[in-house]
Amino acid sequence: MSKTTLRRRTFVAATIAAVTGTAGCVAGSREGAGGTDTAAAASTTTSTESHDDGGHGGDEEGHHEENTHHAEETETSHDDGHSSDHGHGVPEEPSASATVNLVTTDEGYHFDPHVVWVEEGGTVTFHNESGSHTATAYAQANDKPQRIPEDAAAFDTGMLTESGAEHEVTLDTPGVYDYYCAPHEAMGMVATIVVGKPDPHDATGLAEAQSSLPSGAREKIHGLNETVNGMLGHTH
């Protein structure tokens, strides 16, 4: 398959998700009006069960209202799979550099924080805190669906096995980058880097999760998209 073909497919998926809202969410394995309840039941945790009251105030927002609702729910539910308090500090603006810890705990595996935001040309340092992990971009070059900008380098730290091991990547292309841990992707060890000030309507990494991805990863991506849309003010 050519890169061009993949890009077209990705774009179509993104467009459908943006236009249809709810339909895109259903396709992403969250069904019905249950919202976070359904998502929690389908994932490995029950930590979000009590958050169905998350401020579903106005339906006056227009064609992207579903995105708005999901963004609101995300404020309380994006920690799917992890019950600790990490990751709640969603960045408010890009910084020159960021560090992401790769962590194994009794509760599971995760990137901490889940979302970082750096300037164009900024760096992200992956720091292996515990366990063995990778940070691998969702990209065709890594034999995965494309969830980073088409013209961006597809980073892959390779397996980091020693505590304290680090791998730094430089991100020159603005956009939304989703990445995963190779051994723990199916358990939802997936996270996002935002670079610069991308247009949320045209960000590959904000498309609905591809159906070929494991359900644990799709659930995580759904929540990450909500978080990033909120972060980028994509609530019109």
Ligand SMILES: [Cu+2]
């Ligand atoms: Cu891992």
